[in-house]
Amino acid sequence: MSKVHNFSAGPCILPQEVLKQASEAVINFNNLNLSLLEISHRSKDFIEVMENARNLVRELLNVPDNYEVLFLQGGASLGFLTAAYNFMKIDGSAAYLNTGTWANKALKEAKLLGGVLEVASSKDKNYNYIPKNYQIPGNADYLHITTNNTIFGTQLKKTPISRIPIIADMSSDIFSKKINVSDYDLIYAGAQKNMGPAGTTLYIVKKSALGKTGRTIPSMLDLEVHISKDSMFNTPPVYPIYVSMLTLQWLKNNGGVEWIEGINQQKADLLYNEIDNNPLFKGTAEVDSRSNMNATFVLTNDDLKDEFDSMWQAANISGIKGHRDVGGYRASMYNALPLESVQALVDVMKELAKKHS
Amino acid sequence: MSKVHNFSAGPCILPQEVLKQASEAVINFNNLNLSLLEISHRSKDFIEVMENARNLVRELLNVPDNYEVLFLQGGASLGFLTAAYNFMKIDGSAAYLNTGTWANKALKEAKLLGGVLEVASSKDKNYNYIPKNYQIPGNADYLHITTNNTIFGTQLKKTPISRIPIIADMSSDIFSKKINVSDYDLIYAGAQKNMGPAGTTLYIVKKSALGKTGRTIPSMLDLEVHISKDSMFNTPPVYPIYVSMLTLQWLKNNGGVEWIEGINQQKADLLYNEIDNNPLFKGTAEVDSRSNMNATFVLTNDDLKDEFDSMWQAANISGIKGHRDVGGYRASMYNALPLESVQALVDVMKELAKKHS
Ligand SMILES: Cc1ncc(COP(=O)(O)O)c(C=O)c1O
Ligand SMILES: Cc1ncc(COP(=O)(O)O)c(C=O)c1O
Ligand SMILES: [Mg+2]
Numbered sequence: 001m002s003k004v005h006n007f008s009a010g011p012c013i014l015p016q017e018v019l020k021q022a023s024e025a026v027i028n029f030n031n032l033n034l035s036l037l038e039i040s041h042r043s044k045d046f047i048e049v050m051e052n053a054r055n056l057v058r059e060l061l062n063v064p065d066n067y068e069v070l071f072l073q074g075g076a077s078l079g080f081l082t083a084a085y086n087f088m089k090i091d092g093s094a095a096y097l098n099t100g101t102w103a104n105k106a107l108k109e110a111k112l113l114g115g116v117l118e119v120a121s122s123k124d125k126n127y128n129y130i131p132k133n134y135q136i137p138g139n140a141d142y143l144h145i146t147t148n149n150t151i152f153g154t155q156l157k158k159t160p161i162s163r164i165p166i167i168a169d170m171s172s173d174i175f176s177k178k179i180n181v182s183d184y185d186l187i188y189a190g191a192q193k194n195m196g197p198a199g200t201t202l203y204i205v206k207k208s209a210l211g212k213t214g215r216t217i218p219s220m221l222d223l224e225v226h227i228s229k230d231s232m233f234n235t236p237p238v239y240p241i242y243v244s245m246l247t248l249q250w251l252k253n254n255g256g257v258e259w260i261e262g263i264n265q266q267k268a269d270l271l272y273n274e275i276d277n278n279p280l281f282k283g284t285a286e287v288d289s290r291s292n293m294n295a296t297f298v299l300t301n302d303d304l305k306d307e308f309d310s311m312w313q314a315a316n317i318s319g320i321k322g323h324r325d326v327g328g329y330r331a332s333m334y335n336a337l338p339l340e341s342v343q344a345l346v347d348v349m350k351e352l353a354k355k356h357s
Numbered sequence: 358m359s360k361v362h363n364f365s366a367g368p369c370i371l372p373q374e375v376l377k378q379a380s381e382a383v384i385n386f387n388n389l390n391l392s393l394l395e396i397s398h399r400s401k402d403f404i405e406v407m408e409n410a411r412n413l414v415r416e417l418l419n420v421p422d423n424y425e426v427l428f429l430q431g432g433a434s435l436g437f438l439t440a441a442y443n444f445m446k447i448d449g450s451a452a453y454l455n456t457g458t459w460a461n462k463a464l465k466e467a468k469l470l471g472g473v474l475e476v477a478s479s480k481d482k483n484y485n486y487i488p489k490n491y492q493i494p495g496n497a498d499y500l501h502i503t504t505n506n507t508i509f510g511t512q513l514k515k516t517p518i519s520r521i522p523i524i525a526d527m528s529s530d531i532f533s534k535k536i537n538v539s540d541y542d543l544i545y546a547g548a549q550k551n552m553g554p555a556g557t558t559l560y561i562v563k564k565s566a567l568g569k570t571g572r573t574i575p576s577m578l579d580l581e582v583h584i585s586k587d588s589m590f591n592t593p594p595v596y597p598i599y600v601s602m603l604t605l606q607w608l609k610n611n612g613g614v615e616w617i618e619g620i621n622q623q624k625a626d627l628l629y630n631e632i633d634n635n636p637l638f639k640g641t642a643e644v645d646s647r648s649n650m651n652a653t654f655v656l657t658n659d660d661l662k663d664e665f666d667s668m669w670q671a672a673n674i675s676g677i678k679g680h681r682d683v684g685g686y687r688a689s690m691y692n693a694l695p696l697e698s699v700q701a702l703v704d705v706m707k708e709l710a711k712k713h714s
């Protein structure tokens with residue numbers, strides 16, 4: 001059986017060579033004759049993994065020296081709370097751009113700590129576009145954005161122009177394209193899309209922006225605590241961090257973010273062209289808000305559903321069922337998904353059209 | 358090179374057969390032709406892992422039906438905060454038994470939410486004993502205990518008699534011996550000792566005890582939220598949960614907690630007998646407070662340090678350097694450590710004594 005074309009929305013496809021090395025490390029890590037799972041996180045071998053992972057993030061994203069890089073636990077969902085705790089002042093407020101389910105959940109956690117203003121929302125059209133031309137209150141402590149909306153297949157094409165600090169949940173598009181880290185005071189992202197397996201969360205934070213809220217922050221939510229312990233305040237999620245390190249190494253070895261951005265553009269162009277030109281399909285997101293990571297689309301004729309579903313399954317394609325909030329299909333094209341997988345999907349779409357032309 | 362005798366304090370030794378299966382799943386899980394790391398956590402294959410893991414906990418510990426079992430993220434360190442959030446009432450208070458570093462850290466997080474009373478402390482003797490005969494305030498919301506003190510090598514031999522609910526951090530002795538779950542309103546434990554690799558935290562909670570604090574709890578810290586989503590409120594740490602499931606399966610297949618409790622007693626007896634009878638060594642914990650998981654001991658003559666250190670290293674023993682807060686040596690004898698590894702250590706200790714008799 002040949003390799004599955006894995007369009008899963010996350011956790012998702014990882015490079016084969018990463019998986020091979022990751023599998024070996026479970027038996028014998030660094031020729032220690034011990035599994036990576038059974039060594040101390042304070043051992044020099046694991047500290048090296050952690051430092052490597054942090055440095056790869058720095059290199060790949062050109063992280064400025066005044067930013068810190070952390071690998072923590074809790075997923076982006078704990079990030080929603082951590083972001084607000086570290087940046088919303090006592091008696092302060094925050095501004096949120098509501099572009100979907102995850103943006104909403106981020107906003108909900110922030111409300112526990114202070115006033116939250118929704119600067120704009122695309123809820124009116126089931127989040128199929130990124131709002132434009134909204135006002136950002138100059139007195140809020142930060143603006144929170146979700147750069148890629150995994151469920152709805154929309155993506156911010158540029159960073160908002162803002163006089164207040166920007167915090168970005170980049171869970172589903174980090175490392176997929178170049179970013180300018182200094183546009184943000186805080187970036188956070190669950191690993192399980194472009195970076196690695198589920199179980200660790202990346203934080204990139206401007207150090208000088210911390211410690212200004214007047215709050216006592218619980219230790220595990222306090223980014224300054226984690227920084228002071230080099231991302232090892234408590235036992236880190238060893239294996240997810242290791243596999244993330246391997247994936248970042250893979251990205252670097254192949255040409256880095258610039259290289260993958262080009263490939264991701266090719267994949268997205270290939271699929272969106274087919275969606276647009278094929279009369280049996282249409283996209284659900286507005287064209288100028290379309291995500292290069294998650295393409296959402298529907299059949300123009302629902303009667304073809306069973307036929308299409310058996311065709312892509314026969315072609316060894318997996319994971320393209322749409323999220324229940326949108327329906328239809330969602331093809332997630334994260335970094336490790338090869339162009340040939342997108343081609344396989346496009347071939348099936350063409351085949352369906354041919355049969356019904 | 359033969360297998361290392363791995364006395365690491367955590368993350369720590371896991372069963373060889375678990376590691377073998379865990380390694381295979383990284384390449385091809387359940388014959389899906391996909392890695393476990395790259396499938397959706399909402400897939401039927403992973404939901405089965407999660408349910409299996411939760412059910413194994415129920416079986417192995419005889420968890421009563423009115424308790425819920427969760428596999429979350431954040432380590433026991435986030436558990437310190439989660440425990441307080443879910444059990445300390447607004448304007449309430451809590452009682453903490455201070456038996457060491459981890460107990461202290463738990464207490465510190467609880468202080469952010471309300472009044473905390475330290476019911477007793479063994480700090481006066483660098484935590485080398487478990488306090489007895491202390492008063493538990495009848496009006497506190499709960500008593501918090503740390504059943505095994507990983508750093509200091511002490512262990513509670515019985516659950517305190519308490520009129521108020523008990524919350525227990527069992528990170529370093531869960532699954533090592535029989536417990537009576539209904540003695541506790543909440544048990545939590547980081548996986549990385551007897552249960553699996555780092556990256557997931559087990560919670561066993563009496564459902565009817567929740568929702569009584571009057572607090573609005575942040576979603577990721579709210580045990581009722583996690584229960585309502587069957588431990589999948591957000592993306593779970595897939596791989597750590599899977600390896601924990603395999604380890605619990607291994608325990609069950611071999612005879613369960615009763616079986617391992619006997620073996621753990623043999624291992625502890627073997628080592629403590631040697632510590633007591635060998636004139637070159639002495640234990641640091643008081644005899645009636647000694648841990649069956651972590652045995653802490655020192656040389657009676659420090660001049661022998663280099664000699665002893667090279668002898669155990671030559672015997673392929675690893676991980677027995679003591680924690681900096683105690684010094685000397687710490688031999689952690691978690692479930693997966695075979696009796697023969699303890700014998701190997703005892704042989705080296707005997708050998709040293711012979712040379713110097
Ligand atoms: C954009 C975005 N933010 C946040 C999350 C939540 O992440 P986690 O499940 O790691 O908490 C997701 C999950 O898919 C996501 O896509
Ligand atoms: C008894 C005990 N409690 C809590 C912790 C902290 O656990 P974590 O590192 O998972 O946060 C440890 C870590 O070794 C421990 O031994
Ligand atoms: Mg979304």
Ligand SMILES: [Mg+2]
Nearest residue numbers: 275276278281
């Ligand atoms: Mg079309």
Ligand SMILES: [Mg+2]
Nearest residue numbers: 457506507508
């Ligand atoms: Mg301790």
Ligand SMILES: [Mg+2]
Nearest residue numbers: 632633635638
């Ligand atoms: Mg002695």
